[in-house]
Amino acid sequence: MVSRPELKEDTNYVNGLAASVLFVVLAAVFLTASFGESAGFPEDASLVAGIGYALMDLQSMAAVSVEGFLASFEIIGLVLVVATVAAVTLARRQGDSAGLSTALTDGGREEPRSSASDETEVEN
Amino acid sequence: MVGAFDYAPAIVLLPFLSFCLAVGVALSGRDLLPKGGALPGIAATAGSLLLSAWVFLTVSGGETYNETIYTWAAGGEATGSLSQPLELTFGLLLDPLSAMMLLIVSLVALLVHVFSLGYMNDEGETGLPRYYAGLGLFTASMLGFVVADNLLMAFMFFELVGLCSYLLIGFWFRQAGPPSAAKKAFLVTRFGDYFFLIGVVAVFATFGTAKFAGEGSFPRLAEAAIQGEATVNTFLGLAPTAWFTVVGLLVLGGVIGKSAQFPLHTWLPDAMEGPTPVSALIHAATMVAAGVYLVARMYGFYALSPTAMAVVALVGAFTALFAATMGLVKKEIKQVLAYSTISQYGYIMLGLGAGGYVAGTFHLLTHAFFKALLFLGAGSVIIAMHHNEDMWDMGGLKDRMPVTYYTFLAGSLALAGIVPFAGFWSKDEVLYEALVHGLGTTSGLGTALLVAYGMGLIAVLFTGFYTFRMVMLTFHGEPRTDTAREATEPGWNVKLPLVVLGILATTVGFVNMVPVKDLTGAEIDFLHKWLYGTEGAGWAETLGTSGYQYHHVLFADYGAGMAAANLPSYLVGLLSLALALFGAGSAYVLYGGADPDPYTDKLGVVKDVLYNNYYQDEYQVWLAEGVVLPLSKAADVFDQAVVDGVVNGVSSVSLFGGSRIKRIQDGIVTHYAAMLTLGLTALLVGFAIYGGWF
Amino acid sequence: MIIETLIGFTFVAALLTFLVPDEVANRVGAALSLVPLVGTLWMWTQFDGSGNALTGGTLAFETQFDLFALSGYQVQWFTGLDGISLPLVVLTAFLTTLAIVSAWTPIDSRQSQFYGLMLFMEANLLGMFTALDFFVWFVFWEATLLPMYFLIGVWGGPRRKYAAIKFFVYTNVASLLMFVGFVALTFGGLGDSIDTLSLPEVAMALDAGGNVSSFMGLAPGTLKLVAFLAMFVGFAVKVPVAPLHTWLPDAHVEAPTPASVMLAGVLLKMGTYAMLRFNFTMLPDVASDLAILIAALGAFSVIYGAILALAQEDLKRIVAYSSVSSMGYVLLGLIAFTEFGVAGATFQMIAHGLISGLMFMAVGVIYNTTHTRMVGDMSGLADRMPVTVGIFVAGAFGYMGLPLMAGFAGEYFIFVGSFHSTVIPSAPLFTAAAMFGIVIVAGYLLLAMQRTLFGPFSLDADYEVGAAPFHDVAPLAVLLLAVIALGVAPDLFFDMILNAIAPLVGGGA
């Protein structure tokens, strides 16, 4: 009995064909399309600074044209927090009042009290 | 000045009022009226009779009435080549023909109401309000039909009398027979009315009006159209004459159904399941007369078409002969009378078809009285026999019920056509008209009339025979059952109508003694003058419903194209009288003994055929039960299996398809992802090809 | 605003009835349904419209205001009455009240919901017959299905679920087809030449002619044909025209009596009403091109329905199939494009609504007492329930087209109208063929009456059969009186109908 999840090797290659087909189609589409010469960036412009300005809605100060993303920036921050909370919530064992320490740190070890956890569920 | 015509609507409304009263009583479920509603009915019909008499007198004075009194529905725009929009109206047409018919109907109705006191009330029947309601509604509808001034109104009341006939035949609805007979009566006449209705619709579509008489009436329009003086719509690419023939024959369908002519006569014998007074009123004197009355009413239209005239005459003559043969072998008294009714209406049709407008009308008049008399007489016998109608169970009633016997005898003599009783004069005139017009006319119509005359003449022989076979078996000889031995004559309310009708059956023929006129030159053809009016003046001119007008059209090139041979009427009369006497005499000889044998049994197969009415009922029942019902069952199976099967099939296919396709959603994430991938690929390829990316 | 008030009131009444306790729901429902009845009768007396609503006639009680815009088309609240819709509105209110009273005996569970649904249906029907904006009309049109679905599905007979789903799916698919047809015609064909979805505007734009553009590769003529066929088939299911009729007998047999009354009396008329409004008013030229087909369908429905009725053993099925037959006459009258044909067809809608309602109610009363509807299970009922049987007989004769009853008037007008139609080829032959229905209808009704009502009394069930209660018989009597009144004086409605259809006739010729 291994103590960690094993990587299964029962690969399903038939399904994979679909991905290959998609690649062929995409490649064919891209290679037959023509986009013309790329515009590129000014030699001396600081792209990283531009990104920073864009995130703070200070796009007028950026050297390269960009839109403001302050709202999106804040929202993505919120989403990250929510995702973290969601992850923690999901990872918590139901009825486990001890918190999430075990779930996060046991490396996916077999849970010895798994059958008992059903009972706790009923009790709660 | 308030005259008879102002009160004419009351002729119709009075019996209707009695109907409403009786219905109200029937609904209340209590015995509110004495005699179960008979008295209002008697009062109403007596009132109608008085008013009819007043109208009759007024019409005798040369006045007529032809007015619209109620517009039922009216269109807004003219159709086809017509100038006027359609108007569907109710109105009164009071001319000599309708005045005469009013008298007949209201008189017989009154007498039958009185008779019903004896036949229904005294016998302790239940449901009398219903009975008198039916009689009242019938009388009202019949009178409404008689005074109708247009074909649509006539059709409406024609149907209503059919309803009343249905209700009254089925009066004893708790038994199995009457409802079935009622159904058959309505259904068979409905089959005829189907053609009639097409005819009514066609008349409206053709002429834009269905008025019988006066300026712009459809017979006049038709006459003008044939002469090219008026434009009407014709259909199906037919010329006016041909189209009018078609329309006339369509209307004739209703006539054949209602007047029980071949091949739609089968309902009438069955209709004898109803109470006998009803048989007398509806199935002998009046409703059955509605058909032939209609032909007389629109005679100007029929007279335009030689084909229609020939069909009318041939149908009539064939029916007269055909029904008479069946009457020869019947056992039940009402059955004999029923077949004789069919036969006699055949004579009326023959008379009308042969160009004898007066003759046909005359026979209608006399027949109404003597046949009502015979039915009421039979009713009296049936009361005495405790509702046993088999003549072989009777016999010897002559002495037990003399009033019934003598009146019945008068009616029988009239029916057989023995001089000087009413039927002789009218039947003789019918045959005379058929013969002279048959001999005179050169076209195919002439031949048809001669054939018809031949059939009519043979039927005279049979009529005499079956009439006196009936009289002999019923009244003469020894009583063959205990009931017959103990029979007693019913009360005054039975005898009074019998006596009144007996007198009429004896004398009413005197109103039109054409042979006597021919012999003596005395101007005694009163009915003829009554129906002809004054040529080119008065109502004969304005209404166009006089004998002169009809005569003119019949003999015109554009009309039926008849011509008359020159024959003395008394010679023809003598011939038919001799035949009638021979028939009656042989019946007397065969059945006159004390205990007659059933001689007709000796006819063997012929008797079976006759007794079973030439299997006419069988084939009609077979048509209904052997063809139509299986057809409808097959249609039902088809409907359920195929039509509904397709519907349910669509549903099943959808359900089955869904149950299969849903299995794509198998719960394995990888498969979903693969499908997404394939879908995206397919979409891309699709766009690429459609958008020309490659 | 009287129309809106009535519709609004009826919706509120439906809600109220839904909320009252079951024990009083029957009386509350009946009382509340009197308000729209009185209102419509008042509108009848005050009716001052003239002409056809769709061809620019003067509307009575008109209301029109904008609701919202739908991709460039203005959706309006647009209601009003002309001579075609007013009789149908009166019929709806009249029959609803009577149907509610007739429900007192048979409905013995969930009464408040039942009567609430009846009123809800009435409100939608009133809206459907008065709305003149397609969007609003369509909402009402679809919403009438809903209460009927529940009425059949909850209070119906043993196979109610099958019948309810069949009814709903069949007619709803048909509505979809009709919707596609109309939308293709207006959005695709008329395009920018209209800026609202009001039916008069669409009709007049189509009537102006020449402004239908091609759409999705369909030439204008083809587009009109396709739209006509889609709408025709959609409405034909509702009518129903054979062979699209099979939902009807199942629905009727399973539906409780009051629902049958509404279904036969009013809901079937939605099909012919819409046909008249859409197909025959908006696309008369297409209709007259297809006249021979439509007339043949009409005649076929008449005969086929009647022959099927002859084969039935269930009284309700008999009446249901005879409805197919009677509605065939309406189709024949509509396609005639003559004054009497179209007006007669409209009149026949009213007449048939009353008479079939009467017949279904009478069958229902018999069923309440005998608990069977099979012809073979009983006979001689006239002995036990004379008044009911009397009215049944009268109603049956009305169905057979007895003169001086409404059915005869409607049928006769149609026959006269279609006989001289110039649109139908060989019109007399088609008319004569359809008229044969009057013989078959007499056949099956008389046969059924003979077997059930007359003869010696017997009943294959252990029930005490006595006279029906007053509130069962009263609606029958009222209906019978209405039938006779309309038969004696068809001008009560016929005048205004004539006036309203006058702009349509000859349109196809």
Place this chain on the structure above:
Amino acid sequence: MVPVEYYLVLSAAVFSIGLYGLLTRENALLFLMSVELMLNAANINFVAFSLQWGNLTGQVMSLFVMGLAAAEVAVGIGIILVLYRNFKDVDVTVPQSMRW
């Protein structure tokens, strides 16, 4: 300069590799990894087009994609834990109760 088509083909390749992994593997953790590849394929596109049009928006977007990827992984790992707890396995083909 490198034409944008090459970047696109590269991104398509990366995307297809991710998709290939998604389709062929049954291990939920490998799923997450594959999804990460696919997201990065998108990022390549963003950056490539940012260069193509001379506009920084694409690059900002790629930052957001990274942020979202982090969130996705957090939630994804949580789901995998639940999966493991309920099925004692991280094979995505095992849970099949949410079918027809």
